[in-house]
Amino acid sequence: MSSRGKRVLFVNPAKQDDFVVSRIHMGFSILAEILVRKGYIVKIMDYAFLRCLRNSVSQIRVPDIEEVIHEFEPHMIGVSVFTYLYDECQAIVERISRCCNVPIILGGPHFSVFPKDFNDSSRISYIVRGEAERIILNLIETAKCEKRPIIIDCPLPSPEEIPKVNLDVAYGSEYLSMYQIQLSRGCPFKCAFCIIRSIGGRHMRARDLEICLNQIVEAKSRYPSIKTVIITDDCTLFDKNRFKRFLRMFREANTGCELVIDNIRADLIDEEMIQLYVAAGGLNLCFGVETGHPEVLKLAHKGESLEDTIKAVNLAHRYGLRLGLCFVIGLPEDNLERHSYSMRLAKRLKPNYVFWNMCVPWPGTEVNEWYQVHGEIGDMRNFSTLIDSRINFNEPVVSTINFTKEDRIKAWLMANMETHNYFRNVRDMPKLVSLVHKYGLYRSLAIYFKRYLLMKLRNAFLKIFPRKVE
Numbered sequence: 001m002s003s004r005g006k007r008v009l010f011v012n013p014a015k016q017d018d019f020v021v022s023r024i025h026m027g028f029s030i031l032a033e034i035l036v037r038k039g040y041i042v043k044i045m046d047y048a049f050l051r052c053l054r055n056s057v058s059q060i061r062v063p064d065i066e067e068v069i070h071e072f073e074p075h076m077i078g079v080s081v082f083t084y085l086y087d088e089c090q091a092i093v094e095r096i097s098r099c100c101n102v103p104i105i106l107g108g109p110h111f112s113v114f115p116k117d118f119n120d121s122s123r124i125s126y127i128v129r130g131e132a133e134r135i136i137l138n139l140i141e142t143a144k145c146e147k148r149p150i151i152i153d154c155p156l157p158s159p160e161e162i163p164k165v166n167l168d169v170a171y172g173s174e175y176l177s178m179y180q181i182q183l184s185r186g187c188p189f190k191c192a193f194c195i196i197r198s199i200g201g202r203h204m205r206a207r208d209l210e211i212c213l214n215q216i217v218e219a220k221s222r223y224p225s226i227k228t229v230i231i232t233d234d235c236t237l238f239d240k241n242r243f244k245r246f247l248r249m250f251r252e253a254n255t256g257c258e259l260v261i262d263n264i265r266a267d268l269i270d271e272e273m274i275q276l277y278v279a280a281g282g283l284n285l286c287f288g289v290e291t292g293h294p295e296v297l298k299l300a301h302k303g304e305s306l307e308d309t310i311k312a313v314n315l316a317h318r319y320g321l322r323l324g325l326c327f328v329i330g331l332p333e334d335n336l337e338r339h340s341y342s343m344r345l346a347k348r349l350k351p352n353y354v355f356w357n358m359c360v361p362w363p364g365t366e367v368n369e370w371y372q373v374h375g376e377i378g379d380m381r382n383f384s385t386l387i388d389s390r391i392n393f394n395e396p397v398v399s400t401i402n403f404t405k406e407d408r409i410k411a412w413l414m415a416n417m418e419t420h421n422y423f424r425n426v427r428d429m430p431k432l433v434s435l436v437h438k439y440g441l442y443r444s445l446a447i448y449f450k451r452y453l454l455m456k457l458r459n460a461f462l463k464i465f466p467r468k469v470e
């Protein structure tokens with residue numbers, strides 16, 4: 001059969017947690033574009049995106065995977081594997097293989113850290129490790145059912161080989177409000193906890209900015225529902241002048257969209273950049289602070305100081321940007337006492353939102369090496385590094401004598417209660433109170449309620465006296 005008319009289904013499974021996913025799987029939408037250009041018929045079912053969409057768009061009906069397969073009759077199916085969705089991936093592979101007999105291809109960041117997983121599954125025909133842009137056409141052209149998975153190690157694509165995302169083939173994309181783009185891939189830094197070097201590599205691959213901008217403009221004209229453009233590079237600011245050029249271009253394009261950046265390094269910010277960012281419609285700045293303790297930060301080999309963060313945060317506040325902070329609980333030599341430095345810093349910096357990530361010692365990182373010597377490492381599969389807004393979380397996957405699992409859970413709860421107005425559902429209050437009782441966190445609960453009440457009062461006030469939009 002020629003490629004024309006061959007149908008390819010991409011599936012991203014979802015966890016039944018309370019995290020909001022407002023983006024469509026970027027890897028799949030890029031691979032879809034490569035395939036569509038060659039005459040393949042592609043469909044993306046991103047159940048993580050669709051689960052959230054169903055909560056906000058009442059008229060949308062999301063068919064289950066069996067129904068999709070029955071109607072679409074794919075010739076092959078790709079499934080994305082993220083480590084925290086390991087069980088969900090297994091379950092969806094099981095369901096797929098019960099209702100059709102086509103090659104199943106697995107890929108995703110999971111295989112960059114756990115290359116041996118699924119290797120003996122008789123249900124899988126191929127496992128793709130790394131970025132698939134260069135191999136996808138050949139793979140799809142020749143794929144057949146195999147008794148054991150064939151492993152494909154992908155060469156990194158050059159920036160020119162990364163096309164635009166194709167959203168047309170994604171179920172529910174007409175409701176999409178957020179457009180993601182990568183202006184580059186890779187990160188030259190060597191943070192001890194970060195897995196990016198195993199996924200995107202340390203060598204920077206910068207895409208042509210004109211092409212990126214044209215893709216944004218085209219997407220906005222095709223999908224008027226897009227209100228926000230989000231930059232999801234591994235290291236957006238690796239070339240500050242290049243990024244400033246992009247901000248000028250984005251402003252001139254006048255798309256009417258707001259601009260958001262996932263995560264940036266505080267030491268690469270300067271005032272001119274913030275001015276350009278604000279002028280381009282920039283909304284937020286989210287800094288990876290990691291820890292408030294200088295010794296722990298030193299061992300994280302981030303290459304920036306607490307002063308860098310404080311300086312960058314002051315700039316963000318001065319220009320009225322929404323401020324986000326990311327911390328990691330349990331980096332090497334961290335403990336409950338040192339965690340209080342992180343909480344103090346988080347309060348002092350007055351962020352609009354905070355992510356308290358629990359440390360995961362990804363294979364291949366320095367943090368993993370450290371924990372192998374100084375602590376215990378559990379199974380990282382299915383572990384979500386954040387507590388969701390319904391107060392769901394798993395046991396931490398690492399511990400040391402000086403920072404036990406119980407202390408880590410305490411640190412996690414305290415930090416969320418004292419700095420993050422996140423547990424808002426009244427139904428979950430008994431659960432919160434019982435955890436508070438279990439871990440003796442009464443002071444944190446009092447702070448939480450005080451912040452919760454202030455937030456409610458503020459919202460009520462804003463309802464009566466809304467702020468004038470200039």
Ligand code: SF4
Pocket residue numbers: 187188189190191194195196234235265288302
């Ligand atoms: S944490 Fe950020 S700056 Fe550090 S290596 Fe990872 S992507 Fe690069």
